[in-house]
Amino acid sequence: MAERRTAEAPALAGNAEQRLISDPATIEGAPWVRDAWSQLERLVDTGRLPHGLLLHGRMGAPMTALVETLARRLICHQPREGWPCDECSACRQAEQGSFPDISRLADDPAHRDIPVDVIRDLIAGAWFTRYGKVRLVLIERIERLNRSSGNALLKLLEEPPDSMQFLCTVEQIDRLLPTIRSRLQRLRLREPRQSELAEWWRKSLNCTAEDANLLAFADDPSWVEEGELVFDWEAVTGVWVELSNRRGNPLGMIGPWLALPRPMLARWLLRLWAAVARRQAGLEGDLPQALEPAVDQLAKAHDAAQWLAVQTRLVRFAVEAGHPLHPELSVEQLALDLVDPRLARRLEPIV
Ligand SMILES: [Zn+2]
Numbered sequence: 001m002a003e004r005r006t007a008e009a010p011a012l013a014g015n016a017e018q019r020l021i022s023d024p025a026t027i028e029g030a031p032w033v034r035d036a037w038s039q040l041e042r043l044v045d046t047g048r049l050p051h052g053l054l055l056h057g058r059m060g061a062p063m064t065a066l067v068e069t070l071a072r073r074l075i076c077h078q079p080r081e082g083w084p085c086d087e088c089s090a091c092r093q094a095e096q097g098s099f100p101d102i103s104r105l106a107d108d109p110a111h112r113d114i115p116v117d118v119i120r121d122l123i124a125g126a127w128f129t130r131y132g133k134v135r136l137v138l139i140e141r142i143e144r145l146n147r148s149s150g151n152a153l154l155k156l157l158e159e160p161p162d163s164m165q166f167l168c169t170v171e172q173i174d175r176l177l178p179t180i181r182s183r184l185q186r187l188r189l190r191e192p193r194q195s196e197l198a199e200w201w202r203k204s205l206n207c208t209a210e211d212a213n214l215l216a217f218a219d220d221p222s223w224v225e226e227g228e229l230v231f232d233w234e235a236v237t238g239v240w241v242e243l244s245n246r247r248g249n250p251l252g253m254i255g256p257w258l259a260l261p262r263p264m265l266a267r268w269l270l271r272l273w274a275a276v277a278r279r280q281a282g283l284e285g286d287l288p289q290a291l292e293p294a295v296d297q298l299a300k301a302h303d304a305a306q307w308l309a310v311q312t313r314l315v316r317f318a319v320e321a322g323h324p325l326h327p328e329l330s331v332e333q334l335a336l337d338l339v340d341p342r343l344a345r346r347l348e349p350i351v
Helices: 022-031 030-047 061-076 088-095 114-127 147-158 195-203 210-218 234-243 262-280 289-301 306-320 325-337 340-349
Strands: 052-057 102-105 135-139 164-170 185-188
Touching: 022 030, 022 061, 022 195, 030 061, 030 185, 061 135, 061 164, 061 234, 102 114, 114 135, 114 147, 114 195, 195 210, 210 262, 234 262, 234 289, 234 325, 262 289, 262 325, 289 340, 306 325, 325 340
Parallel strands: 052 164, 052 185, 102 135, 135 164
Antiparallel strands: none
16 A cells, blocks of 8 residues: 555545556557557647546546556656656655545546545645645546545636646546536547557566467457456356257356356456457458357357347346346346347347
């Protein structure tokens, strides 16, 4: 755990991480972030970086590297070739988490909402600039603001002190309050290609290309532990193949599905189905070899006319997955419907 500042600025709940690491290697290794860095560098060099900057794109280590390195670049006294120097007093303090002129709400999966008290604390601390040059306000995953914390922040966004620099990130921009969104200038990071993601996983985890392909296919950093997916993807995928054979009792096959959190199951099945659809359409994809047999069998077991019915059913399951009631029943119903996707369509009006 990094150091927390306690002296002048109030401590903020959920912002334990105050260290800013300059990380050119991660930025260089993630092409979709490297492109954004080039743009940002030009804006900084020409003095045109918006004071309310909103970086919109996928969260994860590359985005964190981008925000922290940019913050470091802004406070560094003697940047070298565009990167923070790592040697000046500001760089050293930031590296240790003791740079005084920063207020940060780091991304924290445990806090899905940013409470209004946290924003009030942030605002109270944000008016003091001890170092002089710039006051950084970092809010990661800013869509976590709720209505009251958003309104509290809005006052600061509307009339910020001249020295204040907002660096915010957002992943689900449709969840961000429109009033906040309109006060920030958005820079959209492009979506990484699956091959870029795979290469990034391969380098950062030092795993095989095939494992990296699978991780890129899963496309969710929270599913990865020690270089592997946290669930038995072979068993989970196998259930669907078994179901599509239409032999035996479907409810006897779904053990691996019941062992999985439903949102995770829903997303995995949707990814698989997208791969099946690409296969049926004759499109080439970056499908991991290990998934080829399952995707082939699923493609053969369904005709193109069923595509929409299955897709609709999976999306409905994904929506239901957030609902606390009857997790087992909803998985069982999904299995029964997938045996005959047309059934799902017939059931639609009475659900
Ligand atoms: Zn420096």
